[in-house]
Amino acid sequence: xQSVSQHNHHVILSEAASLELGCNYSxxxxxxxxxxxxxxxxxxxxxxxxxxxxxxxxxxxxFEAEFIKSKFSFNLRKPSVQWSDTAEYFxxxxxxxxxxxxxxxxxxxxxxx
Amino acid sequence: KAGVTQTxxxxxxxxxxxxxxxxxxxxxxxxxxxxQQTPGQGLQFLFxxxxxxxxxxxxxxGRFSGRQFSNSRSEMNVSTLELGDSALYLCASxxxxxxxxxxxxxxxxxxxx
Numbered sequence: 365x366q367s368v369s370q371h372n373h374h375v376i377l378s379e380a381a382s383l384e385l386g387c388n389y390s391x392x393x394x395x396x397x398x399x400x401x402x403x404x405x406x407x408x409x410x411x412x413x414x415x416x417x418x419x420x421x422x423x424x425x426x427f428e429a430e431f432i433k434s435k436f437s438f439n440l441r442k443p444s445v446q447w448s449d450t451a452e453y454f455x456x457x458x459x460x461x462x463x464x465x466x467x468x469x470x471x472x473x474x475x476x477x
Numbered sequence: 478k479a480g481v482t483q484t485x486x487x488x489x490x491x492x493x494x495x496x497x498x499x500x501x502x503x504x505x506x507x508x509x510x511x512x513q514q515t516p517g518q519g520l521q522f523l524f525x526x527x528x529x530x531x532x533x534x535x536x537x538x539g540r541f542s543g544r545q546f547s548n549s550r551s552e553m554n555v556s557t558l559e560l561g562d563s564a565l566y567l568c569a570s571x572x573x574x575x576x577x578x579x580x581x582x583x584x585x586x587x588x589x590x
Contacts, residue, residue, distance in 0.1 A: 398578060407480075408567065408581035415576040454520065463508060463571060464533050465579060467520035 366391040368457050370468035377445050377475050385440040385471050387455030394460035397438040399429055402470075403451045411453070414438065415460075425449070447477045479503065481582035483568050489588045495556040498585045502549050502570030508532075509551040510579060511543060514565040523566075526551055527573060558589045 371386035389395060399411040412423025419431040429440045438455060455468040482501040490496050502509050511523040522535040526545035543553040549570075555562055565586050569579035 396576070400581075407583040408569075410578050410580075413578050456520075461575070462533075463510065463579065464522050464525060464535075465510075465512070465520075465569075466522070467512075469519040 366395075366457060366459070366466050368455055368466050368468040370453075370455055370471050372471050373469065374472045375474070377473070379447055379475055379477055380444050381475075383440070383442040383445045383449070383473070385453055385455075385473070387438045387440065387468060388436050389438070389455075389457045389466075390436065391457065391459065396458045396460055397429075397431060398456040398458075398465070399423065399427070399438070399440050400454045400456060400467075401451045402454065408454070411440070445473075445475045447475050449473060450475045481568055481570050481580055483566075483582035483585050485585060486583065487586045487588075489590060490558050492558055492560060492589055494558050495554060496558060496587060497552055497554050498566055498568075498587070500551045500553075500568030500570075500582060502551070502568075503580055505572060506570035506580070507549050507573045508571045509545055509549065510569045510571075511551070511553050512567045512569065513537075514567055514584070515563075520567070523553065555587075560589050563587060563589045 367390045369388045397414040400408045414421045414431050422428045453471045456465040484499045508527040510525040514520045525533040529545045540556045545551045565584040567584045568582045571579045
């Protein structure tokens with residue numbers, strides 16, 4: 365069965381620091397990749413997605429992610445975080461042609477002002 | 478366009494009871510999936526419906542069931558509730574096209590006492 369690993373459960377950063385959240389998946393076939401964010405008290409929202417094409421994907425709010433197929437990774441980055449980025453971040457994978465999402469356990473990001 | 482709507486937002490039930498949760502997808506979205514979110518297990522797939530048929534099912538006991546109506550609205554039912562069923566239940570909808578993401582509702586917070 366496929367699985368998704370997120371390297372850090374909790375990350376604490378100061379405003380303006382750079383962010384990189386790791387995500388690795390275990391499946392050798394063609395996958396679709398997603399990062400979702402859950403702000404306190406809000407629903408899961410899509411940050412960015414990768415289906416095919418350019419492996420460097422840009423999302424909302426200045427986030428980007430790079431798909432490295434050889435490393436089975438899809439790490440999330442942001443050059444300068446803001447206090448409003450405090451949230452839980454989930455990496456998720458589907459097999460190409462399927463819609464069932466397999467999620468990582470999530471990373472709780474706390475940005476201190 | 479209205480988002481995914483889940484009702485009720487909060488529920489408290491007693492062990493042994495049953496519960497029904499409701500989900501109205503985004504207009505035009507015909508696929509509805511359900512996920513269970515707990516602190517220990519994270520987000521786990523329950524089932525997916527489209528065209529009123531269950532298309533995929535996660536690894537949950539038969540006490541968890543669902544259905545979809547002709548207007549794409551979906552319900553999930555949990556019978557003989559156990560304390561461990563306490564969780565946030567999330568519904569997601571998406572259109573029936575390739576390379577589309579899932580849109581999530583705010584969830585129903587179920588507490589079993």
